[in-house]
Amino acid sequence: MISRNAATDSPVDRERDILAREEWLRHREHAALRARETWAQPAADVEQLMNRMREANQRLILAAVQAQSLSDEAHAETTQARADLDHLMGLLREANERLASAASRAETLATLARHRQEEYRQLSGRLLTLQDEERRRLALDLHDSTGQRLAALTMNLDIVVEAEGLSAASRRALAESRSLAALCSREVRTLAYLLHPPLLDEAGLRSAVRWYAEGFSKRSGIDVAMDLGDVGRLPGSIERALFRVVQESLTNIHRHAETTTASIRLTAVAKRILLEIRDQGHGLPDRGTRAGGTPRAGTLGVGIQGMRERIRQLDGSFAVAFTGRGTMVRVSVPREGNTV
Numbered sequence: 001m002i003s004r005n006a007a008t009d010s011p012v013d014r015e016r017d018i019l020a021r022e023e024w025l026r027h028r029e030h031a032a033l034r035a036r037e038t039w040a041q042p043a044a045d046v047e048q049l050m051n052r053m054r055e056a057n058q059r060l061i062l063a064a065v066q067a068q069s070l071s072d073e074a075h076a077e078t079t080q081a082r083a084d085l086d087h088l089m090g091l092l093r094e095a096n097e098r099l100a101s102a103a104s105r106a107e108t109l110a111t112l113a114r115h116r117q118e119e120y121r122q123l124s125g126r127l128l129t130l131q132d133e134e135r136r137r138l139a140l141d142l143h144d145s146t147g148q149r150l151a152a153l154t155m156n157l158d159i160v161v162e163a164e165g166l167s168a169a170s171r172r173a174l175a176e177s178r179s180l181a182a183l184c185s186r187e188v189r190t191l192a193y194l195l196h197p198p199l200l201d202e203a204g205l206r207s208a209v210r211w212y213a214e215g216f217s218k219r220s221g222i223d224v225a226m227d228l229g230d231v232g233r234l235p236g237s238i239e240r241a242l243f244r245v246v247q248e249s250l251t252n253i254h255r256h257a258e259t260t261t262a263s264i265r266l267t268a269v270a271k272r273i274l275l276e277i278r279d280q281g282h283g284l285p286d287r288g289t290r291a292g293g294t295p296r297a298g299t300l301g302v303g304i305q306g307m308r309e310r311i312r313q314l315d316g317s318f319a320v321a322f323t324g325r326g327t328m329v330r331v332s333v334p335r336e337g338n339t340v
């Protein structure tokens with residue numbers, strides 16, 4: 001800057017001096033302006049940057065808040081899911097426990113049913129044995145008491161009818177009484193034989209079956225063809241059971257089959273005895289026959305079930321087949337049987 005002495009300077013000098021001072025001031029101002037301009041740009045940039053940073057910061061905060069809220073939600077959902085899972089696991093455990101207890105109950109019931117079935121089998125076996133014994137006793141009683149008395153009565157009537165001095169009416173009445181007594185005697189004998197054929201004990205199954213079938217043919221008019229192999233003597237339980245099967249099967253043929261022909265086949269194969277009774281009747285045409293010829297449960301009477309049970313007691317097999325061409329009962333038992 002120009003420094004002068006105001007007292008000595010001329011007006012020109014002073015003017016020059018003023019001009020110089022003004023120039024210097026302008027120059028300073030200009031410099032200040034330039035400096036301001038130079039600094040103003042970075043400040044604006046800084047401001048802008050700050051603004052961006054603020055915005056970014058706000059977005060960050062927002063994102064953090066959102067993240068927090070999402071995390072809270074996720075946490076809540078996880079907690080709920082865990083509670084649901086616990087609940088489900090509880091239900092599953094309960095269901096498992098119930099299942100286990102039901103299974104154990106079922107097992108107990110099954111065991112009980114097996115015991116009951118075994119008891120039932122023993123009982124029915126015992127009943128069949130008792131029935132046979134009872135029939136044998138009854139047959140013996142009928143034959144030995146009633147049958148003998150009727151025979152004596154017939155003989156007495158034979159004597160009386162020859163007596164002298166009888167009116168014609170009395171003689172006729174006596175003769176009638178004698179025929180009635182003879183008829184009763186025959187019926188009692190037949191009944192006794194049917195209840196327990198003496199031939200069964202004395203001569204064995206083959207003879208007893210032949211005797212029974214011949215009597216049956218005579219009474220029913222049904223022709224029974226027989227093919228009876230020599231099976232020899234068998235344990236009493238087998239002979240009795242097979243004889244009862246023949247009896248019941250022929251009775252069924254007479255009652256249900258509506259036929260005039262039937263056949264019986266008895267054979268010994270290896271260590272088994274086979275028995276077949278066939279007829280050429282209608283074989284259950286209208287009552288509860290299923291495809292394949294097996295009768296529906298409920299259509300069986302006591303007869304078939306009794307036969308089945310008798311054979312089962314001997315560890316044998318029993319089958320009955322109803323077809324359009326007739327009925328066949330087929331039995332197979334081990335020769336030695338069990339000695340019930």
Ligand SMILES: Nc1ncnc2c1ncn2[C@@H]1O[C@H](COP(=O)(O)OP(=O)(O)OP(=O)(O)O)[C@@H](O)[C@H]1O
Nearest residue numbers: 252253256257283284299300301302303304305327
């Ligand atoms: N030979 C047969 N031909 C046709 N139907 C038969 C024959 N045998 C049995 N049935 C049928 O099978 C059913 C069952 O026979 P089952 O012997 O068990 O009983 P039921 O003879 O009727 O009576 P019961 O108990 O007096 O023997 C008979 O009612 C009959 O309908």
Ligand SMILES: [Mg+2]
Nearest residue numbers: 252301303304
């Ligand atoms: Mg029957």
